[in-house]
Amino acid sequence: MAAVAPDIDDLRLCVHCGICLPQCPTYRVLGEEMDSPRGRLYLMRAVAEGRLGFTDAFARHMDLCLGCRACETACPAGVPFGSLLEATRSQLVERGPRPRTxxxxxxxxxxxxxxxxxxxxxxxxxxxxxxxxxxxxxxxxxxxxxxxxxxxxxxLPDVPSAPALPELTPAQGRRRLGRAGVLTGCIQRHLYPDVNRDTARLLSLAGYDVVVPRDQGCCGALELHAGFLDDFRDRARKLIAAFPVDLDVIVVNAAGCGSAMKEYTRWMPGEADVVAFAEKIKDVSEALVDAELPLGPVDLTVTYHDACHLAHGQRIRAEPRRLLGRIPDLKIVPLPESDLCCGSAGVYNLLEPEVAGRLLTMKIDRIAETGAAAVVTGNPGCLLQIAKGCRERGLDLEVLHPVTLLARSVRRALQ
Structure with a gap:
């Protein structure tokens, strides 16, 4: 399938106000107009209108974007920057590989x-x-x-053992809420298997029959963000086919995956099975925020980092904080600039380690200011990146998924 051109009407929504600039991580690090959302939109529009070609310099400015979508949250004109960037990257992919990366x-x-x-x-x-x-x-x-x-x-942290989850875990709670599918993910499955295990157990205690399809694969988020749209659609359709159609909800505990899955309909419009699947996607914090669970005390001071594709991609900020706020004795201290990207951004920290490293330094500085004993965030890439930053800084902090803390609280209650 051919690349998708960015929508010219969406490009023209930008009124050049500059409100996005202080929210943009690459602009803050590099200080270059063309490495800001406003500058990148100007370049995209120039290409769309035939005033600029797909030059190496143009491609470099697109490559340097993290795709964090903080600009979307800030934008008063409602520019859908994320989809415009992904479409532009698909055009770059169509023009062939570039030797450097x-x-x-x-x-x-x-x-x-x-x-x-x-x-x-x-x-x-x-x-x-x-x-x-x-x-x-x-x-x-x-x-x-x-x-x-x-x-x-x-x-990469020490690699844990990762036994497969059972394909069906029956509901254990007093309520019966239906059938919940769980995405095990790629990184989560291998590096954070306990998060998947705890997700399934908590959903079961809340009243769901938990279904974990054995043959599920990748959601395609990495391909989408890189502009490999054919690969993305292929993975998405295979994932949809792996999940039973009679599920009431599909729970995702990785912010980047959940954001991409909720947007399947944008890239595969008019397909009934895609629409039905995407409408069932919920982040684990959405699924559990009001669940009836036995919760015991966890005497710990934590701070919360907003994963970009949760806060900006899915507009989910309150639910994780409400979930943590239910845990007895848990103290939550605010993190300054909690939604500043940590530099992970999928595989950005591997492709652009210098910029990612500078962002990580900024993030760890703010975490250290809080005096918290643990950092909590809902995305495996952020968990890896922040844990790396803490190790390198010599900070003895736990770096945890919200589900991990919630499961710890449940275990205390059931002791």
Whole structure:
């Protein structure tokens, strides 16, 4: 299928007011107009109107965008920047690979969205970590010769064991709320399996029969954000086919995945099964915020980081905070600029480690200011990125998914 051109009417919505500029992470880091939403929209419109070609400089400004969509939240004119960027990137993809990042992009997008390939890679990584080879490699400083490889190596935590969840977990609560599917995800499945396990258990306690399709794959979010629209649609349709049609809700505990899945209808309009599927998607905080659960005390001071694709992509801010606020003895302290991107942005931190690193420094500075003992956020990429930043800063903080804290509270109540 051909690339999708950005909608010219949407491009013309921008009134050049500049309200988006202080909200844009790359503008704050780089200080360049063309690396701001306003500047990028100007470039997109110039290309759409034939005043500018698809130059290397144009592509670079598009590559440097994190796709965090903070500009959408700020924009008084309602410019749908995220979809305009994704359409523009699809045009760049159609024009062929660009040498500087083509190999790494195909490696990353061919690895992370493939659960089996990712599992094999992480199996090798587990051996690398536990054999002592990691200590040798880090001590040799050989990774300094390859910044992107160094970024990938430093990001990954110790790889846990990840047993598969049962395909059906019956409801245990007093209420019967229906049937809930659970997306296990790519990174979540292998690096944060406890988050998936706790999600299924909490939904079951809340009153759902929990269905975890064994053959589910990737949601396609990475391909969508990179402009590989054919790959994205293919993954989306396979994922839809993997879930039973009689589910009442499909629960997602990864902000980036949930945002992409809720937008399936934008990229596959008029397909009845796509519409029915997308309408069932809920972030786990939406699904559990009012659930009847036994909650015990958790004596901990935490701060909450808004994942971009939760706060800006899905406009979900209150639900995670309400969920955490229900836990007895849990103290929540505000995080300054809680919705400032941490620099993860899918695989941006691997492709653009310098900009991502500067954003991570800003984020860790603000986390350290709070004095909290733990950071909570609802996206695996953010969990990895912030945990890396805390390790490098020498901060002894827990970095947790909201579901992890909620499950801890439930266990205390049931002791």
């Amino acid at each position: 083509a190999l790494l992009r195909r490696l990353v997008h061919g690895m992370f969205p493939e659960p089996r390939r990712l599992g094999l890679m992480l199996g090798g990584l587990k051996l690398y970590q536990r054999s002592g080879l990691r200590r040798v490699v880090r001590a040799s400083h050989v990774l300094a010769l390859a910044p992107r490889l160094a970024a990938m190596e430093s990001l």
